Amino acid sequence: MTVATPPLTSSRVSNRLSGDVFSVVPVKSKVGGEGYGRIPGNIAVWILIAAELTEFALFFLAFLIAKVHYPEIFAEGPLQLNTLAGTLNTLILITSSFFVARAMASIKAGQRKQCLRWLCMTLLAGAAYCGIKGWEYFWNEAAGIGSRTNTFFAVYYYLTFNHLLHVLMGMCTIGFVTLRLYFGGYIASEHEGLESAACYWHMIDLVWIIIFPLLYVLR
Amino acid sequence: MRNADSELSGEVDCRLACEFQSEVSVVGLLTIVWALLISMTLLSAFIAEQAEPSKVIITVICITVAIKGVLVIDNLMGLRRVLPVIRWMMLSYFLIMSSIIALVVSFPEVLARLTAL
Numbered sequence: 001m002t003v004a005t006p007p008l009t010s011s012r013v014s015n016r017l018s019g020d021v022f023s024v025v026p027v028k029s030k031v032g033g034e035g036y037g038r039i040p041g042n043i044a045v046w047i048l049i050a051a052e053l054t055e056f057a058l059f060f061l062a063f064l065i066a067k068v069h070y071p072e073i074f075a076e077g078p079l080q081l082n083t084l085a086g087t088l089n090t091l092i093l094i095t096s097s098f099f100v101a102r103a104m105a106s107i108k109a110g111q112r113k114q115c116l117r118w119l120c121m122t123l124l125a126g127a128a129y130c131g132i133k134g135w136e137y138f139w140n141e142a143a144g145i146g147s148r149t150n151t152f153f154a155v156y157y158y159l160t161f162n163h164l165l166h167v168l169m170g171m172c173t174i175g176f177v178t179l180r181l182y183f184g185g186y187i188a189s190e191h192e193g194l195e196s197a198a199c200y201w202h203m204i205d206l207v208w209i210i211i212f213p214l215l216y217v218l219r
Numbered sequence: 220m221r222n223a224d225s226e227l228s229g230e231v232d233c234r235l236a237c238e239f240q241s242e243v244s245v246v247g248l249l250t251i252v253w254a255l256l257i258s259m260t261l262l263s264a265f266i267a268e269q270a271e272p273s274k275v276i277i278t279v280i281c282i283t284v285a286i287k288g289v290l291v292i293d294n295l296m297g298l299r300r301v302l303p304v305i306r307w308m309m310l311s312y313f314l315i316m317s318s319i320i321a322l323v324v325s326f327p328e329v330l331a332r333l334t335a336l
Contacts, residue, residue, distance in 0.1 A: 038301060038302065039301060039302050039305055040296075040297065040298070040301055040305075046305065050308070053312055057312070057316065060316060060319075060320070061319075064319070064320065064323045064324075064330065065330065065334050067323070067324075067327070068323065068327040068328070068330045068331040068334070069331060069334070069335075071327060078267070083264060083267055083268060086264075087260065087261070087264040090260045090264075091257060091260055091261075094253065094256045094257060094260060094291075095253065095257075097291060097295045098249060098250075098252075098253040098256075098295060100295070101249050101294070101295040101296075101297070102246070102249060104297065105245055105246065105249065198296075199296060202291060202292075202295060202296040205291060205295075206288060206291055206292070206309075206313070209284060209287050209288055209291065210284060210288075210313075210316055210317075210320075212260070212263070213263055213280050213281075213283075213284055213320075214320065216264075216267055217263050217264070217266060217267040217280055218272070218277060218280060218320070218324050219272055
């Protein structure tokens with residue numbers, strides 16, 4: 001069976017011969033050494049991710065405690081929310097995580113331009129998320145829903161606005177690494193900063209995967 | 220000399236072909252994972268709009284959350300091939316959180332009793 005091979009260029013050959021392309025690329029890392037078994041990104045981003053996940057876990061527990069003490073309010077709350085906005089935002093965040101994963105695959109393959117393209121698409125997805133969240137807040141306002149309506153909406157605004165701030169912070173981080181990549185700051189064998197930003201973005205997506213059913217689906 | 224050159228060229232071609240196949244398979248895997256995540260999200264949204272809440276529905280939704288988490292952590296985040304401590308820390312967060320949500324939503328009176336002042 002023959003396998004179609006892409007056109008060879010000298011840079012592509014040297015790049016390809018420098019190491020494996022995916023996942024087990026022996027990227028230099030300050031943590032965990034080289035190759036299989038290392039930690040993606042740097043230790044600082046993992047401390048940040050652990051702190052953020054702990055913070056959101058406490059929010060989720062507070063939400064659940066409030067839910068069992070005010071069952072009627074928390075049963076009616078999700079019915080008044082804009083499920084379409086919640087669903088669209090979930091689809092957008094999952095797709096943005098896919099874009100980041102493609103960007104990482106591209107940089108590991110030495111395809112800088114493709115990596116830039118995927119990162120720009122991630123930024124666009126982040127902007128779309130913010131736009132839809134803004135629309136959802138206006139939609140709530142028009143329906144007479146605010147953060148002081150009841151306990152459910154107080155927790156809803158606290159959780160979603162906090163998550164929105166994390167998306168904005170993630171966009172700044174992705175924007176920064178995109179600029180660095182544009183100016184040649186990352187190559188196939190050295191892209192720890194880009195990997196750290198990617199891990200942070202995935203964490204934002206993971207948190208939303210829990211928020212979506214908690215606020216919009218379970219009642 | 221010419222034989223040595225053609226052997227080397229053959230090796231390079233073979234290695235590039237294998238790596239191209241690997242590249243295609245990784246992109247394919249990412250696309251499949253993305254499609255699965257999208258399908259599960261749409262299923263959850265459909266349940267939110269249509270089904271009446273019951274313990275079975277709650278369990279299905281929480282299992283969906285856990286599966287989505289595992290798919291993102293292992294494939295999009297790429298933690299399947301890294302230090303097991305980090306991977307298990309992330310996976311356990313998802314498995315524990317989705318279990319807590321399922322238990323609390325299914326048996327709210329227990330948590331209400333435990334947290335009553």
